Amino acid sequence: MFEFPFDPKSRLIFVEAVIRGPKGNNLVRMILDTGTVYTIVAPEKLAEIGCIPPPTSQQVAITTASTVEYAPLVRLPKLEALGQTIKNFKVCAHSLPPNMPARGLLGMDFLSRFNLHLEFPRKVLRIFS
Secondary structure, eight states, X not given: OEEEEXXXXXXXXXXXXXXXXXXXXXXXXXXXXXXXXXXXXOHHHHHHTTOOOOTTOXXXXXXXSSOEEEEEXXXXXXXXXXXXXXXXXXXXXXXXXXXXXXXEEEOHHHHTTSXXXXXXXXXXXXXXX
């Protein structure tokens, strides 16, 4: 079990994630998002570690607040977040709005693999593998 503090008064829960690729590692500030199907990482963060989607990569539909957009899936050699590591994990390469205070969203494709508890009175997120 791992525990992480969070601010229950904040509208967002931030998570630090490490993405690993052929050119190295990158720390990415992400938002924990139970309403997102796919984990999303900004394309520039993926490019920095050498994970650029090929032109023929699989595309998935992303429903935003105003439209449906299509974005490529990219396979990461490793994603580490909340004390958990997943190898060969596909993420969606898509930019978040510039006013967002994060460069990615940690979605249900990652979160549903674990037992996750948000304990608002204790101000702690607990995750069990």
